[in-house]
Amino acid sequence: MFSRFPSRHCIALASLVAMACPAAHAFEHITLRNGFSVDCVRHEAVGDRTRLYTGDTNYQELASAEIASIETLPDPPKPPPPAPAPAAHADLTATPTLAQLREMLAHAGAEHDIDVDLLASVIKTESNFQVNAVSRAGARGLMQLMPSTAHDLGVQDVTRADQNIAGGTAYLDSLLKLYKDNLALALAAYNAGPAAVAKYHGVPPYRETRAYVSRVIREFNRRKTAQLTTTNVASR
Incomplete structure (x- = not known):
């Protein structure tokens, strides 16, 4: 499989791209026929192989036939300025502020050694940051925990953002450990269940x-x- 996620601190090829690519260069989004995707600086065809460059000289190579499409990505928007710090005695049963969410994610990420951006990406995909989101299957909250999963994780109130994030992060951590930090398998199991991943290997x-x-x-x-x-612009 082309996608590799070798360690917890470098959990996706994307993180390598982010550290290696110059900010002034356009990025390309590569969609593979196996359903996965990756961003790179540029690509280069070499015979029946294609090199996906993560920097000036660093690249990953794969068969050109594995690529479904190549899309040039626009420059990403600047991140919003940090919100003011949350109140010391915030009501955790209410919808949390952006600053409170960041604090919850930072705490959960530090406790389980998981990149905060990965947790935010899971929440964005699962619930679009809607605290009271409920799926047709009955999954609830920011990280869309099923009642049985929440119970097993010791989550007493899935509507509380801090408990939902803590439980979802603990579950994702257990899946990353189960699949030896293979992010694709961990995410697939988070979505479809470990039994489905085991069934299809x-x-x-x-x-x-x-x-x-x-x-x-x-x-x-x-x-x-x-x-x-943002880092490269600030350093100029």
């Missing part, structure tokens, strides 16, 4: 699950690219 051939994995990774790519652009 990989990402299940479900359109919804494959699209889910792709969306989370693409959002993670976008966040890392935006961070890189």
Whole structure:
């Protein structure tokens, strides 16, 4: 499989791209026929192979036939300015502010050694940051926990953002450990369940699950690219 996620601190190829790519260069979004996608600086065809460059000289190579499409991405928007710090005695049963969400994500990410941008990307894909979101299957909250999963994780109130994030992060952490930090498999199991991943010995051939994995990774790519652009502009 082309996509590699070698460690918790470098959990997607996107993070390598974000650290290596110059901000002034346009990015390309590569969609693979297996349902996955990745961003790179540029691509170069070499015979029946294609090189996806993550920097001036660094690249990953794969068969050109594995590529479904190549799209040039616009420059990412500048991130919004940080919100004011939350009140010391905030009501956690209410919809949290952006600053409170950042604090919750930072706490959960630090506790489980998971990139905060990955957690935010999962929440964006799962619930679009809607605290009271409920799926047709009955999943609830920011990270869309099923009642049985929430119970197993010790989440007492899935409508509380802090508990929902803590439970969802703990569950994602357990899946990353189960699949040895293979992000694609962990995300597939988060969406379709570990039994489906075991049944198909990989990402299940479900359109919804494959699209889910792709969306989370693409959002993670976008966040890392935006961070890189902001850092490079500030350093000029």
